[in-house]
Amino acid sequence: MAVSGAAAPAQLPDAGVLAEVALSADEYRLAVRRLERAPSEVELGVIGALWSEHCGYKTSKPLLGRLPTRGPGVLQGPGENAGAVDIGEGLAVVFKIESHNHPSAIEPYQGAATGVGGILRDVFTMGARPVALLDSLRFGPHDEPRQRWLCDGVVAGIGGYGNCIGVPTVGGEIYFDDSYRHNCLVNAMCVGVIEHSRLTRASAAGPGNPVLLVGADTGRDGIHGATFASVELDESSEERRPAVQVGNPFLEKCLMEACLELAGDPRVVAVQDLGAAGLASSTAELAHRGGCGIEVDVAQVSRRERGMTAYEVMLSESQERMLLVVQAGAEDAVRAVFDRWDLHSDIVGRITDTARLVVRDGDAVVCDLPLEMLIDEVPLRHPASRPPAATPALLAHDPLAERPPWPAGEALLRLLGSPNIGSRRPIFRRYDHQVGDDTVIAPGADAALLRIKETSLALALTTDGNARYGVLDPRRGAAIAVAEAARNLSALGAEPVAVTNCLNFGNPEKPEVFWQLQQAVEGMSEACEALGTPVVSGNVSLYNDTTGVSIDPTPVIGMVGRLEDARRHVRAALAAPGDSVALVGPIAAELGGSEYQRLAHAVNAGPRPELDLGLEARVQALVRAAVAAGLLHSAHDCAEGGLAVALAESAILGGLGCRLELAEAEASGPPSQGAGILFGESQSRFVISYSGESALQLAQLAQEHRVPFRVLGTVGGDRIVIGQIVDVSLADARTAYDDALTGPATATVGHG
Amino acid sequence: MRFGIAVFPGTWSDRDCAHAVGLDGHQAVMLWHKDRELHGVDCVILPGGFSYGDYLRCGAVARFAPLMESVADFARRGGLVWGICNGFQILCEAHLLPGALLRNASLQFRCAPAWLRVDTTESPFTASCRVGDVLQIPVSHGEGRYVADQATLDQLEREERVLFRYTRPDGGPVGAASPNGSLRDIAGIVNHDGNVLGMMPHPERACEPLLGSADGMRLFRSVARSMEREGTAAGVG
Amino acid sequence: MRFSSEVVVTLRPSINDPQGLVVHDGLRQLGFTGVRSARVGKYIELEVEAADEASAQAVVTQMCEKLLRNPVIEDYRITVRPLGGAPSSGSPT
Amino acid sequence: MRFSSEVVVTLRPSINDPQGLVVHDGLRQLGFTGVRSARVGKYIELEVEAADEASAQAVVTQMCEKLLRNPVIEDYRITVRPLGGAPSSGSPT
Numbered sequence A: 001m002a003v004s005g006a007a008a009p010a011q012l013p014d015a016g017v018l019a020e021v022a023l024s025a026d027e028y029r030l031a032v033r034r035l036e037r038a039p040s041e042v043e044l045g046v047i048g049a050l051w052s053e054h055c056g057y058k059t060s061k062p063l064l065g066r067l068p069t070r071g072p073g074v075l076q077g078p079g080e081n082a083g084a085v086d087i088g089e090g091l092a093v094v095f096k097i098e099s100h101n102h103p104s105a106i107e108p109y110q111g112a113a114t115g116v117g118g119i120l121r122d123v124f125t126m127g128a129r130p131v132a133l134l135d136s137l138r139f140g141p142h143d144e145p146r147q148r149w150l151c152d153g154v155v156a157g158i159g160g161y162g163n164c165i166g167v168p169t170v171g172g173e174i175y176f177d178d179s180y181r182h183n184c185l186v187n188a189m190c191v192g193v194i195e196h197s198r199l200t201r202a203s204a205a206g207p208g209n210p211v212l213l214v215g216a217d218t219g220r221d222g223i224h225g226a227t228f229a230s231v232e233l234d235e236s237s238e239e240r241r242p243a244v245q246v247g248n249p250f251l252e253k254c255l256m257e258a259c260l261e262l263a264g265d266p267r268v269v270a271v272q273d274l275g276a277a278g279l280a281s282s283t284a285e286l287a288h289r290g291g292c293g294i295e296v297d298v299a300q301v302s303r304r305e306r307g308m309t310a311y312e313v314m315l316s317e318s319q320e321r322m323l324l325v326v327q328a329g330a331e332d333a334v335r336a337v338f339d340r341w342d343l344h345s346d347i348v349g350r351i352t353d354t355a356r357l358v359v360r361d362g363d364a365v366v367c368d369l370p371l372e373m374l375i376d377e378v379p380l381r382h383p384a385s386r387p388p389a390a391t392p393a394l395l396a397h398d399p400l401a402e403r404p405p406w407p408a409g410e411a412l413l414r415l416l417g418s419p420n421i422g423s424r425r426p427i428f429r430r431y432d433h434q435v436g437d438d439t440v441i442a443p444g445a446d447a448a449l450l451r452i453k454e455t456s457l458a459l460a461l462t463t464d465g466n467a468r469y470g471v472l473d474p475r476r477g478a479a480i481a482v483a484e485a486a487r488n489l490s491a492l493g494a495e496p497v498a499v500t501n502c503l504n505f506g507n508p509e510k511p512e513v514f515w516q517l518q519q520a521v522e523g524m525s526e527a528c529e530a531l532g533t534p535v536v537s538g539n540v541s542l543y544n545d546t547t548g549v550s551i552d553p554t555p556v557i558g559m560v561g562r563l564e565d566a567r568r569h570v571r572a573a574l575a576a577p578g579d580s581v582a583l584v585g586p587i588a589a590e591l592g593g594s595e596y597q598r599l600a601h602a603v604n605a606g607p608r609p610e611l612d613l614g615l616e617a618r619v620q621a622l623v624r625a626a627v628a629a630g631l632l633h634s635a636h637d638c639a640e641g642g643l644a645v646a647l648a649e650s651a652i653l654g655g656l657g658c659r660l661e662l663a664e665a666e667a668s669g670p671p672s673q674g675a676g677i678l679f680g681e682s683q684s685r686f687v688i689s690y691s692g693e694s695a696l697q698l699a700q701l702a703q704e705h706r707v708p709f710r711v712l713g714t715v716g717g718d719r720i721v722i723g724q725i726v727d728v729s730l731a732d733a734r735t736a737y738d739d740a741l742t743g744p745a746t747a748t749v750g751h752g
Numbered sequence B: 001m002r003f004g005i006a007v008f009p010g011t012w013s014d015r016d017c018a019h020a021v022g023l024d025g026h027q028a029v030m031l032w033h034k035d036r037e038l039h040g041v042d043c044v045i046l047p048g049g050f051s052y053g054d055y056l057r058c059g060a061v062a063r064f065a066p067l068m069e070s071v072a073d074f075a076r077r078g079g080l081v082w083g084i085c086n087g088f089q090i091l092c093e094a095h096l097l098p099g100a101l102l103r104n105a106s107l108q109f110r111c112a113p114a115w116l117r118v119d120t121t122e123s124p125f126t127a128s129c130r131v132g133d134v135l136q137i138p139v140s141h142g143e144g145r146y147v148a149d150q151a152t153l154d155q156l157e158r159e160e161r162v163l164f165r166y167t168r169p170d171g172g173p174v175g176a177a178s179p180n181g182s183l184r185d186i187a188g189i190v191n192h193d194g195n196v197l198g199m200m201p202h203p204e205r206a207c208e209p210l211l212g213s214a215d216g217m218r219l220f221r222s223v224a225r226s227m228e229r230e231g232t233a234a235g236v237g
Numbered sequence C, D: 001m002r003f004s005s006e007v008v009v010t011l012r013p014s015i016n017d018p019q020g021l022v023v024h025d026g027l028r029q030l031g032f033t034g035v036r037s038a039r040v041g042k043y044i045e046l047e048v049e050a051a052d053e054a055s056a057q058a059v060v061t062q063m064c065e066k067l068l069r070n071p072v073i074e075d076y077r078i079t080v081r082p083l084g085g086a087p088s089s090g091s092p093t
Ligand SMILES: Nc1ncnc2c1ncn2[C@@H]1O[C@H](COP(=O)(O)OP(=O)(O)O)[C@@H](O)[C@H]1O
Pocket: A054, A055, A064, A067, A077, A078, A079, A080, A081, A082, A083, A096, A098, A122, A275, A276, A501, A502, A503, A535, A536, A537, A538, A539, A540
């Protein structure tokens, strides 16, 4: 077939053209060799998009193969729009996490909002009704007005989309750190539920079947968003930025309801959302998954703007659009469903048996490419790998040798008031976290808990990923992220089931960054294997760099857990005066990578916390068993701020004080020994409370699980007292905690 | 009894309301915005959500839906109409209730527990409550600041048409803890005839102890009981 | 004929305008100490087909009365001009 | 001197305007079939103290650049007039 607009094969397009589609000269030559001709303009755009890091995973694909993706309950692993896992009663949970870092850095509200819109589509594309959203955020230092402005815009955007569409935002996390000053991270996770029989795949079939494009008209939004996310930001990014995508959650709500009406309908062969690289990637992936070909006519695509070229229509990232393959003859019936929701639909093409992507613009063929080339033959990159030169010096640092600047009580209050620890209420109260009428445990606890109506089941949900450990050891850091996520689920009594992940890293062409990426995937894999939680979906966001500086390696873990009986859960809050308080897990003094170290010494150095995955699994099993047996009144895992902060949080949440003994914190040792015991972030630990009657049984359970178990003291009073070294009033602790994110210097500065 | 639940494009608490209604074995009948048929329901709920995206003004477009003509008619004939959140906004836009709901004073969306003091029980919506009861029912809205002119506010109070006010958990004045800055802490009002209620908080989210509160159930029970007492709204639906 | 119309919808002066207050404070914080007050409203740009300017003006007025403003809290102002031409103003409220 | 300034902030033409779409559809459903397009923006009314009209215009322009409009997606237009006087227009973007 003659493709119009093709250049002469011999010459290389000028550098500007290649840069626009983010192809290297070698990659361009490879394409020419493969096609035995020069690609047309449209073809070049399509190749650039599909061979981009964002769509083609050209750097990360070889690494992702390492992830454990199989397990007894896994119905759908990576490769589809989202992963799916069996949760019993004929139901599946469908979930995925995705980044919208680059767009959010440029326009925080719309960037975050469209990130939420995109991840919702990934879930309802599979036929599942979204039941929850979570958001994992990273910004620069909280006391800088620009960072607060960004954060405020991102939070408003997430709420703006989620609240409007009516899916509750039930969890997430937020950290402030220098590392993200020029590259904020905005990761959104969506969780849906569906009957197995209605699970829809994005795999085309049936040559001759029509292809329907449904939803918003196509505009010049975000053209080259995919390639944009695959290069570093620099000063000129403001200029090169694609027309910012503005989300329309109202339209997506209608689209979602219409798609859910059609879920499981045999007349619908396949459904694929339009995300990065718009029609180009969605048509190619849809057809290729089913081993088919596809032919589309851009002239049939409804447009928002006049004068759009075929190139622009194929690469537009206009939001709220869906592609459906429908059984021939059923077009009208399927379109009637969309009509009822006042959604526009166009028949834009049909499935073929050619294994090619053919794009017409009316009569002219403007693109004719083999799908294999676009998807299976993505030229992979194998960058050099090398640990950062600074690492040995960092690890040699002895955090316990530093002199603590504050007495322990004051340190505790400062930690509670840290923007990385204090109450997240100022954020989550801006999210509807209840719509759907399933939220048993709202944000503010270790994990969210959602009951599933008409069953006894509940889902526990969390996202986690502390990058500070990863700076010291990316492998261990990623493993800790998995362990901590699982710990948060176990804290409620839920059984961790499966994982989604977002790998947020710098420019992988730097050997140090690629090494971090390799290590992190390795660590994540080890932990997922040890804890029995396969990875069923994920996303990779590389090139989080500005002017050559990379973010800290930030793998974010989204985890889903299952609770057999929704009523059998515990919360983090201390529950009754007179209860005993105990620590499950080891006592150690590990300050490397801790929040205490950041606040007290403004460094991140020394050995990262140890992680014994076997112990981790046993500790969590013990807590789940204790919850199931009804032995606990509260459970809370120890995370940032260590044991003392975990105790204080349980006290604040419960409105009850406690009086505890912790001899190790008072014993003599290196200068920061006490701080290390109180605030060190040793892994595999929970603070629990329970009534006297359960004491014996608990101690026995701990022994059976071969887990250290240590009674610390009792609940009661209005102070938090730890031996002779901590004595703070509950009121002071609460004030510090509550005001951590609202303190002075509220940023009204900025645009919008 | 049968509760009709309006579904506009952008409505989302329709499903939650249907679930709440079903807890006591009542029937939920979904009413599509393009239809005019009310299917003989006893009470129409206009549920929460962002009808038409709440673009321009909340409820501004929804009030013109064909269904709303039937609902207005139903209300005029004495039928029970219960606007929750977006439903309250729609009722104000449709002038079935006085006043308007503006952006929260904080300019931020608020999803949080709220406490409502019941100010009158001379209403089918609160018949099973006692005056002064404090109900824990959550709010979830960005535009819930109730405003009306002085004369209207005075009239509402005089005619005991303020059903709910935001308070503290102990029933004391809410002050700066108001979720939205409503004038006179108004959370819910009825029309002159008492058969049309608009309230910003979400009773359908407070119908099961597992979800944190069952106080909202008392409103559904009030409606059911008063309907039983009066016989079904045969002459109305 | 094609007309372009601009509608400005503002909160009645008696209605508290927290958004305006935030803009006011924000501007002052940025050092714009000369700002005395700020109020925020809506701006709607319409393209309408009408026989002449007077009927364009009339139809946009009706749009405002029916949908674009809420009479309980808002006022409005309309400008209409033939596409490519000069504005003509009117303030019916 | 006291000036009254009106700022209109609109979405760039290529930016998607969901609000405008709903207003458009809403108007058509109400029978205003002559409406061809609708776009929604913001309107900000300011009172500023300035030495003369030119400096009032300059300072409001700065306010737009620094706070009132989002340069990534919005354009703006300014009108300034002495309080009680006649308008003077300028479109710096
Ligand atoms: N870090 C990862 N771990 C596991 N699976 C991943 C990861 N990154 C991407 N994937 C999988 O690769 C596929 C393509 O991802 P993506 O391009 O983000 O999908 P979409 O275009 O639907 O948003 C998905 O099935 C996704 O789950």
